[in-house]
Amino acid sequence: xxxxxxxxxxxHSVRKRRSxxxxxxxxxRQKELHGYTKNSTSTxxxxxEPSQWDDASCLTVQMENTYQLGPTKHxxxxxxxxxxxxxxxxxxxxxxxxxxxxxxxxxxxxxVIKTQVKDLMIPRYKxxxxxxIGQLNSQSILIGSRCLWDPKSDTFSSYVFRNSSLFxxxxxxxxxxx
Numbered sequence: 001x002x003x004x005x006x007x008x009x010x011x012h013s014v015r016k017r018r019s020x021x022x023x024x025x026x027x028x029r030q031k032e033l034h035g036y037t038k039n040s041t042s043t044x045x046x047x048x049e050p051s052q053w054d055d056a057s058c059l060t061v062q063m064e065n066t067y068q069l070g071p072t073k074h075x076x077x078x079x080x081x082x083x084x085x086x087x088x089x090x091x092x093x094x095x096x097x098x099x100x101x102x103x104x105x106x107x108x109x110x111x112v113i114k115t116q117v118k119d120l121m122i123p124r125y126k127x128x129x130x131x132x133i134g135q136l137n138s139q140s141i142l143i144g145s146r147c148l149w150d151p152k153s154d155t156f157s158s159y160v161f162r163n164s165s166l167f168x169x170x171x172x173x174x175x176x177x178x
Contacts, residue, residue: 068124068178070153075122075174077157083116084159084170092133097166102133109170117172128173136167149175 091109095101110131117127132143147154153176161168 071124071176073122074153075125075155075157076120077155079120080117080157080172080174081159084113084157084172085161087113087116088159088161088168088170092161092163092166092168095163095166097133097135102166106131106133109168113170113172122174124177125174126177128175130171130173132169134167136162136165141167143169145171145173147173147175 087109091105091112095105110129113131114127114129117129130145134141154174156171156173158169158171161170
């Protein structure tokens, strides 16, 4: 005999199961009748594991207002400039411009920059990291950005790197979250 708790968990487990199918209505009915379809494409299924905290996890947490209008610690632009210089120099010093490689490098470098700036643990700042890499071939380029922000608390940091075949511009925008 199963206890009431075990029955409740079993019923909860059955309710938590979900299935999403890419079959059309007619194909789905064919599958129910015959057990298979000729042109079925895919089915995605998942099941949440039941736990004792399911009811408590649905509760929302109420946060108190801090009424703090400005940052207690300002964004360290000089330190972030050094981080940008070190990362761009280390990753791109010996690299030659190749479009596919540079596409991947922009993603990798922006993630590394974001991680290192987050490690500074500056509270209540939202970070935006943008990296541009292009071929250096006697051309000019103008990269601009516009933001709506509070100049007392929001700021940015950027660094331009050049070698014989490519240039890179990394920018970190720090916007204070009130």
